[in-house]
Amino acid sequence: MNYPAEQQFAPSPAPAPAFVGQGTAVEQSRAVAEVQAAVVVARQFPRNEALAVQKMRTGFAQHTLAVRSFFRFSRGKSNVSGETIQFAKELARCWTNIHYGVHELRRDDANGESEMQAWAWDLETNERASTTFIVPHSRWTKTDGSTRLEDPRDVYENNSNNGARRLREMIFSVLPDWFREQAKTIATNTLENGQGDKPLAQRVADCIVHFEGLGVTVEQLEENRSGRKSEKWTNLDLGQLSIISESIRRGEITIDEEFPPQRVTVTEIRQQHDEQPPSTEEHAPTGERQQWPSARQPGASS
Incomplete structure (x- = not known):
């Protein structure tokens, strides 16, 4: 018996939970209604690209925003630089009708990891980008290596930092490249000026x-x-x-890492040694005490 192509390759549905509470059901209905309303509003009030460019130029002409738009850190013998999550969020705000977010899908404290998802969605064009990734509950440093995180606050901050980097790339995926490049140029000029x-x-x-x-x-x-x-x-x-x-x-x-301590050169050590005044006392070798002739004691024979 032949089945349609989409039915032949359709994945098996995930098992549904045995019981769904009233609060969960209400939240699911609210989320569906919110998404539907957002799509309707986006279609009724489409973006004005000229106004979006004007808002972007005004925003990144501000020095405080331009400073927060870029990051830079050292990796090995080279420097890594790029745009921050604040830069991406400002672009999404100016472009309008962009929804984005980060969700923690699952947390496994026994294995020390969290499964997370970052996504961005253009409600007008229905273009959506998402990625699912695993974040280990650990922090790596050059001095201590990998350290397991036990404090819930440390785990939360670690998940947020990793999620922000993925979210930045998802927002960039649904935005036009020319819009992003113009914003980079304006922010760079603001920093230079x-x-x-x-x-x-x-x-x-x-x-x-x-x-x-x-x-x-x-x-x-x-x-x-x-x-x-x-x-x-x-x-x-x-x-x-x-x-x-x-x-x-x-x-x-x-x-x-960015400003390593200044090293003392051999020339500076020699110069410092030459500037020290010579010692006037002579010391005998270790283990040998030199006996100096003492003054003649009274009553001693000549």
Whole structure:
């Protein structure tokens, strides 16, 4: 007996739970109604692409948003950089009629892992992107290696950080590439131009004071800027340092990873040794005490 193609390859339905509570049933009905209403509203009020571009340009022309739009961290001998989840959410807000989210589908505390799903949906074009992934309940560092997370708050923050990275890619999947590239260009120009209400010298001084509060010296900042002195920094240098500061604040990199401690060279050690005054005391070899002739005692024979 021949069956339709879609019936031949249809997957077997997942077993339904034996009992569904009233609260679960109400939540399922509410979710279905909410999705249907969102689709209807999106069709009745379609996006205005010209207005979306205008909102995007206005948003990323703000210096505070431009700083939060990029990340940067070191991996091996190279640097990894890109756009943040804040950048992606702002694009989705400007483009309108985009739904997105992250769900924890299952948590297995015995094996120390969570199954999660990130998704984004364009309600107008019905384009949807989703990914399901496993997040281990562990944190890896260069010094301690992999460490198991037991605190529920640590597990939650670890799942949120991993989910945010996948969510960012899902949002980018349903947005036009040209819209994203224009936003990157505007945000980069905003960082390079800096804050127009302050002169460049004042912003350089403020940047140095800010990093000194984090324990980073001027010499380390200049080394990070390819050895250029602070008086030769440009708006681009300040923009990159702002991105580094935000990455440190978010915990994506550490200060020691981005600004390694300065190493003492052999020349400096020799110079320091030469500058030390020579010792005037002579010490006898270990285990041998030198006997010096003592003054003649009274009553001693000549």
